[in-house]
Amino acid sequence: MLERLPLPSQFDRVIVMGSMLVVLIAAPIVLVLLALLIGDQISAPEFVFWLAAAVVVGGALGAVLLPNVVHAALSLVATLLGVAGIYLLLVSDFIALVQILVYGGGVVILLLFGLMLTNAQDDPVVTDGSQKPFAFVVGALIGGTFIAAILDAEFGSSAATVVAFEDFGARLFRDYLVPVIVVAVLLDIALTGAFVNARPDPPEPAETTEDATATPGGAS
């Protein structure tokens, strides 16, 4: 059926198929949630929350389960955008913005560069390791531990408080100035380290052997 569509290239076909898959999976979920909303089972904020949570979890599952590295990276993008939505629900617009900027604009780009430099386009499919079952068990155990702890705890119910930009910035650069500087230095170090690691190896000093034997300890 798809061959009959007037598609320009292979990639477009992949995008189309992927979008269709996502819609197929997402549509039932959205419909259910809508039904619940209209039926006054959940409130509007909760509706948005469940939607965003679905995106986050779906994207995360895709990131860890999809065999194709590029697909997995793109799934990560979806997750990060979903997380930004969660931040908005938590009335922390600043953090949401930072999330999109840093993660979406920085981290994902870096990851895609990494994929490119390791020639992932030649062989994008990576089989997972042999310890998948153990990993599943351990992951489930950790998640279970956390969930049990959360359900067991009692939190005083209170409303979400909004934090103004000005207050946030003032606080950040007044009370937490030192950590900010430290993080700046940290970024600096990280970038330097990355550069040192990633640069091509310097040329061997032993290539100038004639000079070394002729003048031992002589000037270069």
Next chain:
Amino acid sequence: MGMEQVWLLPAIPFAAFVILAPLHRLMPRQGDVIAILGMAAAFVLALVVIADFQGFFVDGQFLPGGQNAYSFDWVTIGGDFFVIEFSTWVDSITVVMIAVVTFVALMVMVYSVGYMKGEVRYGWYFAAMSFFTAAMLLLVISGNLIQLYLAWEGVGLASYLLIGFYWERQTAAEAAKKAFITTRIGDVGLLIGIILLWRATGTFDIQEIIHAAEAGEIGMRYLTISMVFVFAGAVGKSAQFPLHVWLPDAMEGPTPVSALIHAATMVVAGVYLVARFLPIYDITLVARDVVLYTGLITAVMAATMGLVSSDIKRVLAYSTMSQLGFMFVALGVGALTAAMFHLLTHAFFKSLLFLGSGSVIHATDEQEVEQLGGLWRKMPITTVTFVVGGLALAGLPIFAGFWSKDEILADLLETGPLLAYIALAATAVLTAIYTTRLVILTFFGEPKNRRAYDRAHEQPAIMVGPLVLLAALAIVAGFVAIDGVGEALGFAGGIGAVVFEGESGHAFSIEGGLALGATMAALAGVFIGVIYWRGDARRAEQARGWAPELYQLFVRRYYFDDLYQATINRVILGLGGVVAWFDKRVVNETGVDGGTQSIGYLGYRLKFLQTGRIPNYALGMALGALILTLIAFGVA
């Protein structure tokens, strides 16, 4: 200079040993002069001590005991709890012992200069002899049990060294081992006894223990058992039944060694020990009866075995065993004086007999009486001295043995069971018989081995001198029993009263009737011996045929050697095999090797965990963190 310096008595010979043992090869004459000088000095010092001791006798009464001179603490644990000290104690028993030991040792050493001339390890001989005398003297002057036990073991060691002097000979090495091991069994008993006594009284000091026992501080059964254990040590050292098997074999050593150690001094250490503790044995009469009957059995047994032995030294060894039995019988009825007196006289005439036999052996290179005979023509002086010694042993009047043996028999009749008296009297007759047999077969009659006879000649003066001196003593030593002699010598109340205290007034009782009876018995024995073994000893051969099994029993030493060897083979070596199997299989293979292999295998299996792969390590870390979390929050 007096009793306080009695500790010098063992110190001088020990110094001689210390000098001679490493250096004897470098000295002129290999140092025998030093040994003899040391011994002479010790003898003189012993006389000084005796003189000082005699000074304690005042107005016909003795001042209590001797003097506990020179005691100092060496090891103290827990304040008063466990104290090892060096202490000396001089009393009448000590005085007799030091006189005997120093004099006989001196005689034997002088004799040895001639006997051991040209022998291999000449210098070491004198060093070992000095060591022996040092240990023996330390033993008799000891005031506490630990020191006594130390000297006891030292004496045993010296005996081992000297029996095995010719250790190139397999039989000598075996005999030395046998002596040491057999006495060791007795020594364990002694040690147990010492420990038991210490547990009851808290002290090792002998006099304190005696006082505690006399004061009734120790329970009767406990005390009896302790004294029996102590007696076990005496049984071992004095070659009494059942630990007697080593003494005949100990004759493998040089003859002067037999004269000193296995006749006059070391073997009487057991007698000395029991004599020391006699006050306690007088309380625990059961233990004292053990002493009595052990001595009695040994006396009879040994006399029968001496009757059929054909080696001169072996006969004398059995005789020593028997005479020691006599001494223990005396102690067994509480007759301290009789026992010590017999110890004194026996030392003289037995060492005389041994040295005499040594002269014969040295001259003819033969030890078997079957090969000897008619030597009186070739070695007259030796013959005379040997006969004197033999008569003393047989117990004929005038000679020393008569007085002491008569003393024992008299005391036995007075206080002991009649059966014991009859048995001991019979043994005295047997003694006379086998002594006469020995003398006749060796020195009289026709020579049986012409070559040995031709070789015989009188020995040099240095060997004959001690023989004559000892023979003189064998004659006169008995006269100390007569008070008149003692008073004439300056001992008020007679020597008996001064030296052999315990019985006030007369120490010696010489009854005419009993003395006459003893004389008749001895003469009868001599007479029988002469008849049976005179000439070609035809009658003795016939007698052998009367009861061949009995003869075999005597010759095979009542089969005790076989019994012990069988026990060792089956029981001890069997046990050893079991223990060896256990050590090899269980301890070594399973435990040690098994442990090694298990760990090696475990390591081999575990190493595959180190795959080098990061995800594996990440899983490990995650697992660890998870478990720690669960534990921290009380879930796992």
Next chain:
Amino acid sequence: MIPLENFLLLSAVLFAIGFYGVLARRSAILILISVELMLAGVAINFVAFSTYLDGEAFSGLIFALFVITVAAAEVGLALGIVLRLYRERNTANVDAADELRW
């Protein structure tokens, strides 16, 4: 309002999924992606707690900011290492770096 537990549960689920990915994935890039998921979950946790329970002193928000920043730095550094690994072994598979083994 949305209860607090919802956000916390979401963060726990996200963390667990990321955890599984770190242990199960073989390609280095994919492992880094999973690490990002975990960090995102952590940040959600901080922000949720801060908003609901600590409104005046919003230290959780600041912490979340730093988490995001450090996550970015870490990805950059890690990619440098991945490129080095790729240069040596010609693959991004972490199983290729297994010389420190028995």
